[in-house]
Amino acid sequence: MVGKEETAMDLTTAVLRRGIELLNGREQDKKSAAIAGIPKALAELGRTLSGGSDLFDLAQLPRTRLRSPLARARFLRQTNDDAWYKETVMDGETLPFPQPASELAAVDIQPAKVPDDEADKDTLLTRLESHGSLVPVSDRPGYDDLSVYQFFRLLAAVAQCGDSQMHLVAADLSGIQPFIHTGASWGALKTARARSFLLELLLRHFGREVTTAAGLCRAAILQVGGGRLLMLLPETAKVMPHELAVSVNDWLLKQAGGTIYLALADKEVTTAALVGEDFAGVWHELGVLLDEAKAVKFRNKLNELLAVGTYKYSGDDECQACHRDDDFEPVEHTDQDTGLVRRLCPFCDTMFMLGRDLTEYKYVFGWKSEPADTAISLPGISGDKWYWVGGDHSKADYRWAVNRYEEKNGVWPWLRADWVFKPSPAEKGEKPDIADFPYLAEEAKGANRIGCLRMDVDNLGLVDDKLVSQGLPAFLAFSTAVEWFFATGVNECCRKQKRLVHVIFSGGDDLLIAGAWSDTTELLEELGTSFHRYATGSDLSVSAGLFLEHPAYPFYQLARQSAEALARAKNYQRSCLPDRYGCGSADGCGWREGNDCRRKGNVVMFYEPGRDEKIRSGPPPLVVTRLVLSWTQFFEQVCEPARGVRELLAVPGEPVFSRSVLRGLFNVADDWERDWPGWLNRVQWNLSRLRVVCKTAETRARLDSLGTYLRNPEALGSLRSVLTWLDLEQR
Ligand SMILES: [Zn+2]
Ligand SMILES: [Zn+2]
Structure with a gap:
């Protein structure tokens, strides 16, 4: 049995190394040698995924580019221009933009140079992700948007299940929005960022716990983000997520009073059901199971739910941030900005500290036992785990490198939008807090x-x-x-x-x-x-x-x-x-x-x-979309004219535009919205008055192009937005 499992694990490594070999083979333009011992089923899966190429047997990657997978969302019969990615090494902080083929035609395909030394499976996966996310496994339509990384990651996930029955496990957090917005108005920014981070961490912790305990590499985590986690697990690991979900929900109930819940669903799958149209059925069933789990929610925890739910709002005993009123050990929290001391529950206190530290950090650290410094504990499969961000913790047991790919054992990548504005420190050495x-x-x-x-x-x-x-x-x-x-x-x-x-x-x-x-x-x-x-x-x-x-x-x-x-x-x-x-x-x-x-x-x-939409009466029938704009209207009828007026405002020595002119134009918008037929006269009057004070031909030309916009009845519905924008800027 042990021997068999080991073979399965070695196979996973072989699969991942094959991906790297093929990426590098592109450079030398040579065919890679066949690798032995690939089970027939896995080789077959590889052929299906790549549209027929046998990437385990004498083969090389096509010298083509990766098609944008977003093109799969096409709902109009008209043909759109296809877009392709330029093969780039992902760095975790730059978004790769797909481009039309015409723009890329003149650019040679740049081969990859991937390090190929010994590394553990998770590190091999990091390499594949950074070097192989924008390289296709196939040049056949319908398969050419699958990257080398996606292909080998899925193959590795299947390979490490061995001969065991596979399970697709989905976890879904519900109640995210209310949980993030809970809290007093003071310091809300800090805690909201911390709470949203905590939920992301919770799912990543979940995935890491299950894969680590099951002895799997992180290829098993197919998707994590946006409150959702998707894993492919062997039969041997299938109870772990269910047991962990129970302790996570107990924890959530205690910390968040039942606002947030982790629903879990699990479905047996075959490789055939994963790759073909049968997957729709699998996905639908998972969705139904998740909905059922959400409906049941904390039903078996009614007593605990009532206990934390009975907030008395007495003022004296409650947490001054989240207003919980159960038996908690209060913490005196001193606000950094105001110096005010507030009485908080331990959870809110931790969220404030986390919010403060979520400003400058390169890693998210994890520990198997409680560290000396502040950390937040989450329930794990074999005991709690502790996590924190920032600082330098070389002794931490796990880490995620944030927004970059680090090829080190035990370091997993984590891409997240975490921008925060910090005022520059008033005094040297003072740690800048986040702007309120x-x-x-x-x-x-x-x-x-x-x-x-x-x-x-x-x-x-x-x-x-x-x-x-x-x-x-x-x-x-x-x-x-x-x-x-x-x-x-x-x-x-x-x-x-x-x-x-x-x-x-x-x-x-x-x-x-x-x-x-x-x-x-x-x-x-x-x-x-x-x-x-x-x-x-x-x-x-x-x-x-x-x-x-x-x-x-x-x-x-x-x-x-x-x-x-x-x-x-x-x-x-x-x-x-x-x-x-x-x-x-x-x-x-x-x-x-x-x-x-x-x-x-x-x-x-x-x-x-x-404020509501306004339908302008009379011929021609025009909808005055003064509230809802299409993106085209927004770009062409708000952003463009606003830029035009800003240019007029910025001409030195030409006080053509002023706030009183803006007010005059607000009247035009009012006339238009009130169906007053004289709006065009008012536009003309405003323009001619302005034209008189123009000193240069250049300013006059700018004014004329603004006039074209103002005389266009279709564009006028967005005039109020343009004026509001400019008026707020001029205050
Ligand atoms: Zn339509
Ligand atoms: Zn609280």
Whole structure:
């Protein structure tokens, strides 16, 4: 028995090494030698996944590029341009953008040079991930978006199950949003970031515990992020996640009073069911099991749930952050900014410390026994484990390298968007704390406001349905590409411009960012542009909602209003008919439902809860989308004109534009929204008045192009957004 298991483990190493050998073989342009002892079933799986090539037998990788897996989300009959990745070594902090073939045609394919010395399986996997994530295993359509990393990772996961029955195990956290937003308004930013980190850590801890206890390499963890974990385990390991989930949920109940729950589901699978269209059935059943688990939730823990749920709000005994009122050992917490001493429960106290330390860290450390320094303990399979971020802990038992690939035993990569704005230290040697809302509002351009931005992928349910019928590999390749955007891409956008914002969370398929209003607004444009470039050749879209308020506004309200803004953006219905505002694809639209188009891709900026859409009456029938804008409208009818006016404002010695001019234009917007037919006269009057004071031909030319925008009745619905943006900047 032992001998058999060892063979299976050696096979896993052989599989991973083969991936590296093939990557390097590309450089020498030589065929690799066959490797012996590959079980027939595994070789067959490899052939199926690569569209027929036998990568274990005399073979080499195709000299082609990896197609963007996002192109699998196509719902329109029109053909889009395909996009391809330039083969690059992933560094964990730069988002690779797929490009049209025409842009890449002139560039030679750069072969990989991967270190090929002895290493443990997890390290081999790290190598494959950084060097092989953008190299295809096949040049056949339908298979050419599967990377060498995805291919060999899945093969290794199957190989290490040996002859044992395989189980696909899914874990799903529910109640994430309320858990993250819990807490008092003071210090909310710090604890929200800590709470969101803790949930990510919990799933990574879960995956690490199970694979380590089962003696598996981390290839078994197929997906982790966005509150979801997916693992492929052998029969021998199948009870472990269930037992661990029980202790994790006990812990969550005690710490978070039942707001958050880890649901677990497990399904026996065969390799055939993983790769073909049968996977849709497996995925559906897993989903049903997860829903059932969520419905049962803490039902068998009713007494404990009631015990922690009976908050008396007496004021004296409760935690001054989360308001829990059960028997806890209170901690006197001194606020770093104000010096105020508050009475907190130990969990909230730890969250404050974690929030403070989540600013400068290269590693997340883990220990098998309680370390001397502060750490948070999570229930493990054989006893608790302790975790913390930052510092230098050379004696730690585990570690994750954050946003980079370190090829060292025991170091796993962890890509996460964790940008946080820190003011420069006032005095030398003083550790800069993270910027709070008053600081961020003060530092914002113009008005003293904060902003909260939410963005997520549209129609993911529809997209997932389509993907799972193409098999697990397609699903994983696609989800990984989406995850790259929300982890690496979002972080890069914030970091490059040193944005005055904090990423509260960004992963899986959504994000929440809070900070200076001007930076959240500019990020809306930047992230939108970046996503559209990233999704070249795909019909995948995102929607976004932005809400601005005064810095004293409670964080949980801010988060709620921005969620409403996003919901408004998502619920906006266009039709599939080829009218001016329809998608125009009619019968060719894969999002069509009746005459409604489920295609989204909308933006709500400067959300005002009471304000509604306005349908302008009279011919021609025009929808004044002053609230919900398509991305095209947002770029062309908000960002562009705003830039135009900013240029006018910036011309030295030309005081053409002023706040009173802006006010005049607000009147135009009001006229337009009130259906007043004289709006065009008012535009003309404003423009001619401005033209008189223009000193140079250049300014006049700029003013004229602004006039073209203002006279366009279709664009005018977004005028209020342009003016609000500029007005806030000018305050
Ligand atoms: Zn508390
Ligand atoms: Zn449509």
